[in-house]
Amino acid sequence: MSKLNYDEIRDWYVSNFNTFENNLNGSLDVPFHKVRKSAIAKFEELGFPARRHEEWKYTNITPLLKEKLPLAGKSDRFSAADLAAYTFEGLEKNLLVFVNGQYSKELSNYKNTVDGVIIENLASALKNHSDLIADSLSQYANYDDEAFVALNTAYANDGLFIYVPDNAEVEAPLHLLHLSDSNDGAFFSNTRHLIVAGKNSRLKVVESHHGIGDAICFNNFVSEVVVMDNARVDHVKLQDEHSAAYHIYNLQAHQEKESVYSLVNIDIGGKLTRNNLNVALKAEHCEGHLIGFYMGSKKQHIDNHTAIDHAMPNCYSNEIYKGILGGKASGVFNGKIFVREDAQKTNAYQDNKALLLSDDAKVNTKPQLEIFADDVKCSHGATVGQLDEEAIFYLRSRGIPKEKAQSMMQYAFASDVFEYIPIESVREKIDHTIFERFKTL
Amino acid sequence: MSSEQQIIESRIKSEYKWGFTTDIDMETIPKGLNEDIVRLISAKKNEPEWMLEWRLKAFRHWLTMTEPRWPNVDIAPIDYQDAYYYAAPKQTEAPKSLDEVDPKLLETFEKLGISLEEQKRLTGVAVDAVMDSVSVATTFKDELAKHGIIFCSFSEAVQDHPELIKKYMGTVVPYTDNFFAALNSAVFTDGSFCYIPKGVRCPMELSTYFRINAANTGQFERTLIVAEPGSYVSYLEGCTAPMRDENQLHAAVVELIADRDAEIKYSTVQNWYPGDENGKGGIYNFVTKRGICLDDNAKISWTQVETGSAITWKYPSVILKGDNSVGEFYSVALTNNYQQADTGTKMIHVGKNTKSTIISKGISAGKSHNSYRGLVKIHKGAHNARNFSQCDSLLIGDRCGAHTFPYLEIEDKTAKVEHEATTSKIGEDQIFYCNQRGIGTEDAIGIIVNGYCKEVFKELPMEFAVEAQKLLAISLEGSVG
Numbered sequence: 001m002s003k004l005n006y007d008e009i010r011d012w013y014v015s016n017f018n019t020f021e022n023n024l025n026g027s028l029d030v031p032f033h034k035v036r037k038s039a040i041a042k043f044e045e046l047g048f049p050a051r052r053h054e055e056w057k058y059t060n061i062t063p064l065l066k067e068k069l070p071l072a073g074k075s076d077r078f079s080a081a082d083l084a085a086y087t088f089e090g091l092e093k094n095l096l097v098f099v100n101g102q103y104s105k106e107l108s109n110y111k112n113t114v115d116g117v118i119i120e121n122l123a124s125a126l127k128n129h130s131d132l133i134a135d136s137l138s139q140y141a142n143y144d145d146e147a148f149v150a151l152n153t154a155y156a157n158d159g160l161f162i163y164v165p166d167n168a169e170v171e172a173p174l175h176l177l178h179l180s181d182s183n184d185g186a187f188f189s190n191t192r193h194l195i196v197a198g199k200n201s202r203l204k205v206v207e208s209h210h211g212i213g214d215a216i217c218f219n220n221f222v223s224e225v226v227v228m229d230n231a232r233v234d235h236v237k238l239q240d241e242h243s244a245a246y247h248i249y250n251l252q253a254h255q256e257k258e259s260v261y262s263l264v265n266i267d268i269g270g271k272l273t274r275n276n277l278n279v280a281l282k283a284e285h286c287e288g289h290l291i292g293f294y295m296g297s298k299k300q301h302i303d304n305h306t307a308i309d310h311a312m313p314n315c316y317s318n319e320i321y322k323g324i325l326g327g328k329a330s331g332v333f334n335g336k337i338f339v340r341e342d343a344q345k346t347n348a349y350q351d352n353k354a355l356l357l358s359d360d361a362k363v364n365t366k367p368q369l370e371i372f373a374d375d376v377k378c379s380h381g382a383t384v385g386q387l388d389e390e391a392i393f394y395l396r397s398r399g400i401p402k403e404k405a406q407s408m409m410q411y412a413f414a415s416d417v418f419e420y421i422p423i424e425s426v427r428e429k430i431d432h433t434i435f436e437r438f439k440t441l
Numbered sequence: 442m443s444s445e446q447q448i449i450e451s452r453i454k455s456e457y458k459w460g461f462t463t464d465i466d467m468e469t470i471p472k473g474l475n476e477d478i479v480r481l482i483s484a485k486k487n488e489p490e491w492m493l494e495w496r497l498k499a500f501r502h503w504l505t506m507t508e509p510r511w512p513n514v515d516i517a518p519i520d521y522q523d524a525y526y527y528a529a530p531k532q533t534e535a536p537k538s539l540d541e542v543d544p545k546l547l548e549t550f551e552k553l554g555i556s557l558e559e560q561k562r563l564t565g566v567a568v569d570a571v572m573d574s575v576s577v578a579t580t581f582k583d584e585l586a587k588h589g590i591i592f593c594s595f596s597e598a599v600q601d602h603p604e605l606i607k608k609y610m611g612t613v614v615p616y617t618d619n620f621f622a623a624l625n626s627a628v629f630t631d632g633s634f635c636y637i638p639k640g641v642r643c644p645m646e647l648s649t650y651f652r653i654n655a656a657n658t659g660q661f662e663r664t665l666i667v668a669e670p671g672s673y674v675s676y677l678e679g680c681t682a683p684m685r686d687e688n689q690l691h692a693a694v695v696e697l698i699a700d701r702d703a704e705i706k707y708s709t710v711q712n713w714y715p716g717d718e719n720g721k722g723g724i725y726n727f728v729t730k731r732g733i734c735l736d737d738n739a740k741i742s743w744t745q746v747e748t749g750s751a752i753t754w755k756y757p758s759v760i761l762k763g764d765n766s767v768g769e770f771y772s773v774a775l776t777n778n779y780q781q782a783d784t785g786t787k788m789i790h791v792g793k794n795t796k797s798t799i800i801s802k803g804i805s806a807g808k809s810h811n812s813y814r815g816l817v818k819i820h821k822g823a824h825n826a827r828n829f830s831q832c833d834s835l836l837i838g839d840r841c842g843a844h845t846f847p848y849l850e851i852e853d854k855t856a857k858v859e860h861e862a863t864t865s866k867i868g869e870d871q872i873f874y875c876n877q878r879g880i881g882t883e884d885a886i887g888i889i890v891n892g893y894c895k896e897v898f899k900e901l902p903m904e905f906a907v908e909a910q911k912l913l914a915i916s917l918e919g920s921v922g
Contacts, residue, residue: 054511341839341840344839354851356851356853356854356856357854358854359821359853359854360821361854362821362850362851362852363849363850363851364848364849364850364851365847365848365849365850365851365860366846366847366848366849367845367847367860367862368844368845368846368847369834369843369844369845369862369864370842370844370845371834371836371842371843371844371864372841372842373836373839374836374837374838374839374841374866375839375866376836376864376865376866377864377865378863378864378865379861379862379863379864380845380860380861380862381859381860381861381862382847382849382858382859382860382861383857383858383859383860384849384851384856384857384858385856385857385858386854386855386856386857
């Protein structure tokens with residue numbers, strides 16, 4: 001692809017910012033609008049990343065740059081009855097629905113029962129809670145060198161603002177359901193979430209992403225998660241978008257003293273997925289978990305870039321990533337662990353495994369440790385292989401057909417990842433979906 | 442801890458003992474780099490026209506390239522015009538035997554522990570000694586010739602065996618390969634050439650000893666080793682340089698070609714001057730080393746002990762083209778004070794049933810930075826390729842850094858690739874264990890570090906292994922904390 005296209009499409013997103021501003025209807029005067037403006041300037045400077053960019057070496061986004069995608073419009077194709085296919089048992093009453101990046105009040109079903117907790121779509125929270133938001137929004141997800149974060153920050157309007165005050169516990173897990181409908185044509189949608197968990201608070205969030213249609217949808221997400229002292233946030237993300245979806249997701253988690261943050265990230269859909277998952281352990285005795293599973297077939301491309309930043313001593317991080325690739329799918333895993341000078345007594349573990357099922361599948365793995373402190377325990381392991389022929393033979397010799405034996409082996413390979421999902425009904429449903437999906441590989 | 446601290450303080454001023462200079466008449470050409478210099482070097486070496494053409498092509502290509510910035514090292518800008526590209530000890534005629542070699546040169550190598558006298562016959566190592574830009578002497582040539590083995594300086598090979606040089610030079614590392622390989626191809630002055638004919642097992646270790654002596658020079662040598670089908674050779678390389686305040690550039694190219702059933706074992710003990718404890722001076726060691734297993738069942742094994750150089754930037758690689766071919770990489774990289782190392786390997790699997798093993802042990806001490814950067818690439822069709830990599834880092838002191846950048850690119854489902862890495866420091870319990878058995882802390886560190894590197898040392902030829910262990914102990918002196 002020529003350089004021209006990169007520039008041309010970049011300019012399109014820059015010029016379309018005016019249209020976006022015009023549609024904001026009076027939200028132009030919120031203080032955050034200044035940030036948007038500086039972000040679009042930054043985006044103009046950065047442009048879309050080309051493959052010569054080391055972080056984008058294995059992921060080619062040029063197909064996304066073939067069209068000038070308009071901002072997502074509304075869709076009314078989803079009815080409350082349709083949602084049953086996407087919801088989890090027991091979480092139907094804590095449902096927050098986004099269609100094409102916009103909060104849908106009609107489809108959502110949520111009632112706040114905890115004092116002081118704010119759960120509001122970002123567009124209205126920007127007006128109603130501008131002070132609280134100003135403290136955190138765009139304070140963590142840095143857009144200086146990441147074009148998609150810059151783009152997202154510029155177009156940030158809708159998404160969810162979750163604020164849990166000190167000592168509060170949101171017992172029931174929240175379900176953030178993201179739906180895309182590209183039946184009316186290709187589009188660009190932009191969603192921004194901000195989650196702030198105060199001191200000693202507890203929160204569980206489940207995100208899921210689905211879609212219908214066959215035109216391109218370019219879904220650009222940024223989530224910032226702030227976990228204050230001694231708080232715990234459990235985060236689950238399931239991405240099962242339709243086969244023309246480009247899913248770009250930047251997560252920035254920020255942890256304070258003795259906090260725990262756990263993310264289980266599962267990618268089984270979409271045409272191209274790129275996750276940048278960054279967890280910063282910014283105070284002592286934090287615990288961070290990054291657990292992931294991906295599965296690709298046909299020409300799917302799934303790229304997970306993770307970074308765990310040990311900035312302070314005595315923190316623990318645990319990362320497990322597993323992937324299964326069939327068809328002509330390609331996978332990328334890049335796992336960085338930074339241990340800064342002050343971060344003595346760090347204990348960091350990373351393990352990533354990939355299974356290749358077909359001749360045309362491929363995987364590029366780059367686990368990366370950068371260590372500046374000496375009293376640390378850091379280890380990582382990476383393996384790539386195929387299903388064990390002997391184990392399959394064993395199963396077949398006991399009368400289990402080949403396909404079933406393969407599914408069983410794949411399931412055995414993947415299942416310990418699902419154990420990390422803390423909500424039973426979610427775990428069971430995901431578990432089941434994936435087991436069924438093995439047959440399509 | 443305080444006693445450990447005292448040991449550090451007392452030993453921190455350990456000196457680089459190879460840092461002397463030899464006062465000898467040198468012949469140099471004007472500073473700077475341009476086509477005329479390239480022509481001059483070629484003329485000095487009395488090279489045939491095709492060689493000059495090749496140099497000029499490389500030089501013109503080099504002009505279009507920029508210095509790589511991706512290694513994880515800090516480099517002060519290099520002024521390529523501010524160096525001499527040719528420096529040679531003055532000798533009127535090429536010496537016909539060792540007796541004619543300037544005694545001062547022999548003394549230099551003697552001082553370095555490399556005796557070129559035939560009495561060293563007992564050790565059974567043939568040496569090609571290279572000082573600055575030219576080869577000083579090659580021992581055991583006649584003995585080797587009996588077996589049909591050619592072992593000589595690169596310049597001699599250009600004169601005496603042009604057909605072999607033409608056939609193989611640049612086939613593994615083309616001059617377009619990278620910035621420093623292009624530079625080397627344009628201005629290389631000497632190096633070693635080694636040819637093992639079909640079915641011959643080289644009866645002794647071959648070795649080249651590189652010595653930088655002149656100031657403000659760069660050393661650019663080329664080594665080319667060709668192992669014909671069914672042959673075997675073990676090759677050693679050692680290097681030192683005087684202590685100087687300015688940085689000197691060393692950009693070498695090494696090409697290994699192993700044909701069907703052939704085996705090449707290449708060992709390096711790299712001990713270029715690393716700079717002083719404040720990071721002043723030292724050699725920039727930017728080397729391109731690559732081997733190719735041309736046909737079935739070939740084997741190439743790289744072993745390296747890297748203790749010197751201010752900055753090391755090298756990735757000895759193997760292209761596993763033949764089926765069932767084997768590539769190995771064993772490395773110990775030690776950095777102290779302000780040294781920086783970005784080193785590792787590339788294993789490119791093309792043939793079926795190819796195997797590679799990577800064992801890398803990094804040790805960082807002082808304020809140094811040590812990175813492992815490696816690529817394992819399994820091409821589509823490289824069925825049943827197998828790789829095992831282990832990259833361990835040991836940190837000594839709290840101001841150093843250890844980094845790992847492994848790239849695994851897998852395009853074949855039958856491949857089995859495993860990568861493991863750990864980073865840790867020397868356990869206090871291990872030191873305590875040694876202490877309570879009457880072993881002092883410094884010796885204990887030595888024992889532990891040597892144990893940590895054992896997997897690599899055992900791959901070295903015996904004389905070198907002993908040398909390497911000593912070297913490690915010296916380089917570590919004063920770093921214990």
